[in-house]
Amino acid sequence: MADVSKEELLHIAKLADLNIKEDELDNYLSNLQDILNFANIVNNANTEGLEETIGENDKYNVFRKDEVKIFEDNKALLQNAKEQERNMFKIPKVIN
């Protein structure tokens, strides 16, 4: 039985940069517990001596020349930003 506390859920949500409203908390908690209980099945599998699969194929590192390529369409890159100034993304002040 996966035992996740409300405090733990709120901590995880904070790590993931998500707010959970008070009235949603119970629902998220019971969903998370249900899914984790199901996911616990993996612990029944006999994986003794088995390596972990990291990524889907055998190619770990793929190298290419480090070449500068100019992306011409600056405007297209910036068009999705809600705030911009002088060709830059604008964010709220970070240092007071």
Added chain:
Amino acid sequence: MDITDLTVHELMKKMSNKELSSEEVIKAYIDRIDEKEKDVKAFVTTLCDEALNTAREIDKKKNNGEKLSNLAGIPIGIKDNICTKGIKTTCSSKMLEDFISPYDATVVEKLNNENLIDLGKLNMDEFAMGASTEYSYFKKTSNPWNLNTVPGGSSGGSAAAVAANLVPWALGSDTGGSIRQPAAFCGVVGLKPTYGLVSRYGLVAFASSLDQIGPITKDVEDAAILLNIIAGHDEKDTTSYDIPKKDYTKALKNDVKGLKIGIPKEYFGEGINKEVKKKLEESIEIYKKLGAEVEEFSLDIADYALATYYIIACAEASSNLGRFDGIRYGHRTENYTNLRELFRNSRSEGFGPEVKRRIILGTYVLSSGYYDAYYKKAQQVRTLVKKEFDKAFEKYDILLTPTSPNVAFEIGTKSNNPLEMYLADICTVSVNIAGLPGISIPCGVNSDNMPIGMQLIGNKFEEEKILNVAYTFEQEYKFREKYKPNFSKK
């Protein structure tokens, strides 16, 4: 002749002998969309006017004797998580409601090189997380075979649009069954290629080690044609393989004599609907009659694979979706006093409940204290699943299973129970876990005239084999001649 009921290979013939112009084809589709889209709700964005203009340009070029591809002027629909330059790519999320990609996905570039015409962007579960397309922020797509049921998911818009003749074919994406399961629910063909065969560049990432783009089509030949276009190495996706280009249509031999088909008996056990099981058993008999050697064997990994899938997919999603912060693109909250609040409130407002659920689960399994018990263990089980498949493919050419244990379910019956929704993926996820190719083809309908899908799984890069085995069944069974969606509301 109903133009919209033609397959792409039929359209190609009629267009090459000048029986049909691109303008006539696009107009027929626009009329069909005007008539049926209000019931099916498959599109997030339609591009009818643009498509008509492009069709006229292409006809003009052809008439001027310009040499264009055989596919020039044929329309296509694209799942809304595949980036299209200058056209919205929303992932059916509030987060990307206004997002306009500054570039084309590699697969879209390839479609453009063939002068295929984009008819629109198709609905999906938000960020491809779901099995019913009910988790779309914008609308719930209906299954053309019964409008009160779901089309499956996450590529539900793509499958429903092909089934309803709103597009002749479409691109979908498949992370745990998201091409094959909706194809099964909607009575069409869906192919998930081997991991690495098709470039993922420009596909909005959900779980990068599992995601693959693939075709959803009316028949197997069309799937082979579309795979010919989209397959191939891309330096922009380092996980794409550099292997020689093949012509998949040449694999369609209509012959399975002597071919060894393995039937994993666990996929036919508890939990599978009786009518689905019966149709699959009848299909196995058809293969035997056609000369294939069929044998039952044990592949006891379905439950492990599903649990492993949800651990790995959510872990990767929690990392991939970290990029959505409201700064460079995506939803930005109006309610903030500092940067941290901007991030958190933008994400909380922009993501729907299922996406949040998976991010939370993914963050949990990666967090210290739980990493070994869940994530590390799941990565080991992934190795186990691969080994089990390797063993199976030493004995068999192809594995045959149901695509889904059930036919399409009623809208609203599972959306509040995430775990039950996850169980709908039980037959498909292991294929992604092992990086294999899988195809779903229709193999009959149940007593309510709802389609049933059969899944054929091949070894890595053996798309030719599964396409041929699927094609051979299709030529014998002739599903499209027997059954049609009737847009009923039962």
